[in-house]
Amino acid sequence: MANWAGAAEPPKIDFARQIQPILEQSCLKCHSRGKYKGGLSLETRQDLLQGGESGPAAIAGKPDDSLLLDLVNGQDPDRVMPAKGPRLAADQIALLRAWIEQGLVWPTEIGFGFPQAAIAPRRPAVPAAEPGSSLTNPIDLILQPYYQQHRIARAEPVTDRIFARRVYLDLVGLLPNVAQMAEFERDARPDRRNQLVSALLGNRRAYADHWLTFWNDLLRNAYRGTGFIDGGREQITDWLYQSLYDNLPYDQFVHQLISPVPGSVGFTKGIVWRGVVNASQTPPVQAAQNLSQVFLGTNLKCASCHDSFVNHWKLTEAYSLAAVFAEQKLEIHRCDKPTGKMAEVGFIYPQLGTIDAAAPRAARMKQLADLLVKPENGRLARTIVNRLWAQMLGRASSSHSTTWTNRRGTPICSIGWPATWSSTSTM
Numbered sequence: 001m002a003n004w005a006g007a008a009e010p011p012k013i014d015f016a017r018q019i020q021p022i023l024e025q026s027c028l029k030c031h032s033r034g035k036y037k038g039g040l041s042l043e044t045r046q047d048l049l050q051g052g053e054s055g056p057a058a059i060a061g062k063p064d065d066s067l068l069l070d071l072v073n074g075q076d077p078d079r080v081m082p083a084k085g086p087r088l089a090a091d092q093i094a095l096l097r098a099w100i101e102q103g104l105v106w107p108t109e110i111g112f113g114f115p116q117a118a119i120a121p122r123r124p125a126v127p128a129a130e131p132g133s134s135l136t137n138p139i140d141l142i143l144q145p146y147y148q149q150h151r152i153a154r155a156e157p158v159t160d161r162i163f164a165r166r167v168y169l170d171l172v173g174l175l176p177n178v179a180q181m182a183e184f185e186r187d188a189r190p191d192r193r194n195q196l197v198s199a200l201l202g203n204r205r206a207y208a209d210h211w212l213t214f215w216n217d218l219l220r221n222a223y224r225g226t227g228f229i230d231g232g233r234e235q236i237t238d239w240l241y242q243s244l245y246d247n248l249p250y251d252q253f254v255h256q257l258i259s260p261v262p263g264s265v266g267f268t269k270g271i272v273w274r275g276v277v278n279a280s281q282t283p284p285v286q287a288a289q290n291l292s293q294v295f296l297g298t299n300l301k302c303a304s305c306h307d308s309f310v311n312h313w314k315l316t317e318a319y320s321l322a323a324v325f326a327e328q329k330l331e332i333h334r335c336d337k338p339t340g341k342m343a344e345v346g347f348i349y350p351q352l353g354t355i356d357a358a359a360p361r362a363a364r365m366k367q368l369a370d371l372l373v374k375p376e377n378g379r380l381a382r383t384i385v386n387r388l389w390a391q392m393l394g395r396a397s398s399s400h401s402t403t404w405t406n407r408r409g410t411p412i413c414s415i416g417w418p419a420t421w422s423s424t425s426t427m
Helices: 015-026 045-050 067-073 090-101 138-149 160-172 178-186 192-201 204-218 237-245 250-258 283-296 315-325 361-372 378-393
Strands: 331-334 337-342
Touching: 015 090, 067 090, 160 178, 160 192, 160 204, 192 204, 204 237, 237 250, 250 361, 283 315, 283 378, 315 331, 315 361
Parallel strands: none
Antiparallel strands: 331 337
16 A cells, blocks of 8 residues: 655655556556547557547646546546456555656656557678688578577588579479489589579579569469459559569569559559448558558558557558548548548658658659658568568568668669578578
8 A cells, every 4th residue: 555644755656667557457458559448548658648538638747637537536437447347446546646746757668559660771780700610691690699599509501402402492483303403413613502593593484483473472463353354453464574574673663563654553453342342442442551561561451440459550540541542532431430531641651751642643652652662661671571581481580681682683672682592501
C-alpha cells in the first residue's frame, strides 16, 4: 500500500517499475495495438495527453483535473475503468495520482505499440578475418561470432558435386547434365565455384525461364481466372520475362511496376472483381496492399479495414497510400462502412517525401515510385535481399543486409554483394 502521509515530499515515481505494470495489466487490452476504445490510445505519453473522444486522458501536474483518475476511481458508475476485469486497488490509484502530479514522467524508450522497423539503410560491420584463417567471405565473418557464442560447429564445405547441383537448381532450376558436371569437376581454377555461379547467371534464357515462376507468384501475375473474362485484369508476363532476360536493375524493375510502362500495368491494376466488392478489395487498395507486402515487407491488409491488430499501421495510412492510385477522391471505409472522411494522399513512410495530391494519377504514381527507390529507403533493399536469400537458403534473415549485385556484377538498387557463395556454404 502506498502510504506517504506525513512525508515532506512523495518519493519519485518509477514509471517502468510502478506505472507500466498497471497499464499493462488493466489498460492496454482496450487501448493499444489497434484497439482504441473511445478513441483512446495509451501507447505513448503523447497519446495519453491527447486522449480520445472525451478529451485529454490526463493533464500533467493536475491529477484532480485528469479524466483517467475519475474513471479508475469510479466517480461515474457507468464509466468505471477498467471496464473488464478487477478494478484498480487503492495503492495503484495512489501511484497513478502521484505520477500525474509529478508531471507524467514517461521514458521515451518505453512504448506499448507495435515495434516499427527502421526505414534507413544499414550496413553491418564485418568483423576482420583472423590471421591465417580460411574464413574471408563477409557472410562467414558475420556468422562466426554467433557460432562461437552458441558453440555451433561450423559445417565443412560441401563437395563440388553437391555444390554444383545446388547452384544449378537455385539459379536455372535444372540439374547439371553429365557433361556439365564433368566439365566443372575438371576445372582446376581455385575460384571455380564463383566462376560456375557467374556462368549460370550469365545464361539469360535459363535464368529468366526459372525465375519467372518466382516473380509470377510474388507479383500475383496469373494467366487465367477471375477478372480476365471481361478485361478486369491484365498479365505482365511479357514485360516480366523481358525484364529478367535483360537483367533490369531492381530499382528500375520496381519503378516500372509502380509507375507502369507498357506491359507492366497489371501489377497496380490488380483485379476488378465482379459484383459487390468489400471496400478493402477495390483496385486502389489492392495496389497499396501489394506494393507494401512485396517491396516493403509489411502487411497493410488488416489496416485496409481498420487500425491493424497485427502491426502499427492505421486505417488512414493504408488509405493514404491507396489514394495515390485512385482515379478520384477516396472515401475511407472502416469495416466496409463509409466514414464520410476522405483519404489524404501520401506514402506510408512520409520521411522519404511527399506526393502532390493535386497531381494527376499518373504523376502521383511516378512520385510514389521515385520515393520507393530512393537510396534512403532501406526497406526496399532489405526486402529484396531477404526474398532472394529466402529463395536460396530457405529462410530470410533481416540481420544481414549488405549489398547485392545483378547478374553482370552491377550494383542494383544500392544493395549489392558479389554474386558468390560463402566458402563454407552447405546450401
